[in-house]
Amino acid sequence: MRIAGSTALVTGAGRGLGATLVEALLARGAATVYAGARDPRDAENKDPRVIPLRLDVTDPASVRGAAERAGDVDLLINNAGIAGNGSLLTGDPERARAELETNFWGPVTVLRAFAPVLARNGGGAVVNVLSALSWLTSPLTGSYSASKAAAWSFTGSARAELRGQGTQVVGVHLGYMDTDMVAHLDVPKIAPEDVARQTLDAVEDGGEEVLADLPSERAKVALSGKPAGLEL
Incomplete structure (x- = not known):
């Protein structure tokens, strides 16, 4: 689909990749961008095409x-996400549930609500921001990896289910990105502007999957190997 003239909604638009995606959509000529955030003041923008929208992806009534x-x-664009619980065996189970509520049930709830909207508007496209940790894991990322693996599986089933209404479904995988979420880690990171560019390129080119960096490319290859090859 063409970005120019489109009407987009970005969840988690108050900062990080979400805010970058809003700017990238504007640069490509989107007519309207709904910037979803729990506090819409976080998503305010000087461009009149941006409409801050109160949206908590864990609250069905808000959705x-x-x-x-x-x-x-x-x-x-299902971008909202959280991280930080760690091990599923020793970490806080309530924080693990919060990750699943946001990273998995969030996109499910949002797409359930918006799939009929997309159908009425000609099919359009949906993007789920996933992670190389959809496929890789370690004790330090156990609950986050599980939530993103579930979101990856959902992305595939949604793609098959929505194909009949002409909706393109894109899954975006990446390793560490230079945002607040991993600011404390001294590791190579991809710029959010690069992820946004590749994501919107895929939307416009009819793509279904984005492997935004080398870690995500290597993770996808490792899926065909032994289980130990998926451990960080």
């Missing part, structure tokens, strides 16, 4: 309200 307000959307 339903957003779908009613943004009934003209033809490009949905």
Whole structure:
């Protein structure tokens, strides 16, 4: 689909990759960008095409309200995410559940609400921001990896289910990205601007999967090997 003239919604748009995606959409000529955030003040923008939208992806009522307000959307980007619990064996189980609520059930809830909207508006496209940790894991990322693996599986089933209504489904995988979430880690990181560029390129080119960096490329290859090859 063409970004120019489109109406997009980005979840988690208040900072990081979400805020970068908003700017990238504007640069490509999007007509309207709904910037979803729990506090819409975090997503305010001087460009009049940006509409801050109260949206908590873990709250079904909030999601339903957003779908009613943004009934003209033809490009949905599920970007909101959290991390930080660690091991599923020794970490806080409530924090692990919070990761699953945001990283897995969040995209499910949002897409359930917006799939009919996309259908009414010609099919359009949906992007799920995933991770190389959809495939790789370690004790330090056990719960986050599980949430992103579930989101990856959902992305595949949604792609098959929505193909009939003409909706393109794109899964985006990447390693560490230079945002607040991993600011404390001294590791190579991809720039969010690069991820946004590759993501929107895939939308416009009819792509289904983005491997944004070398870690995600290597992780995809490792899936065909032994289980130990998927451990960090």
